[in-house]
Amino acid sequence: MPTSLAAALPDSALCDLLTREVTRREAAEELMRRHGQTTLAYTRVLCGNRQDTHVLMAETFNRTLDVFCDQNPPRTTWITCLLHEARRLAAQWADSGRHAALSPHFLHWLRQRGGDTPAGCVRALCGAEAESRAPVTHDSGARAALEP
Structure with a gap:
């Protein structure tokens, strides 16, 4: 698949091509081209220095490729x-x-959510992600307490 064809495809089509050996490399390269700068900026927030930022970025792309190369890729967008x-x-x-590889701000955020126990950082992250996906409920008592 020539790169020019890959550039014309949406991310979802490229993700489908990741499961095929003959198209995996070109699809992965195009996804990296499209999302490399965003990923670099995001990993910069998570890491403490430039070298670790690039290591995390490479590991992130490799892990995400593994996830999408699976025969049952996730039902989510690539980014x-x-x-x-x-x-x-x-x-x-x-x-x-x-810890030295990570941003002090990210470590502080994890610790505030219970990441200060052994193997607690991944649990803290999962808890924060679950909270952010939880539907917002409107408690009439709380709403009444906020009204003037």
């Missing part, structure tokens, strides 16, 4: 999965003691 994997890998780094 959503990519950013999720970056956070998950960074939390795993924290759990494995690689």
Whole structure:
């Protein structure tokens, strides 16, 4: 598949091509071209220095490729999965003691959510992600307490 054809395809079509050996490389290269700068900026927020940022970025792309190369890829967009994997890998780094590789702000955020226990960073991240996906409920008592 020539690169010019890959450039014309939406991410969803490229993700479908990742499951085929003959098209995997070109699809992966196009996804990297499209989302490399976003991923670099995001991993920069998670990491403490430039070298670790690039290592996390490479690991993130490799992990996300593995996820989408599976015969049952996730029902999510490429970029959503990519950013999720970056956070998950960074939390795993924290759990494995690689604190120096991570941003002090990200470590503080994890610790505020219970990531200060052994293997607690991934759990803290999962809890925060679950909270962010939870539907917002409107408690009439709380609403009444906020009204003037």
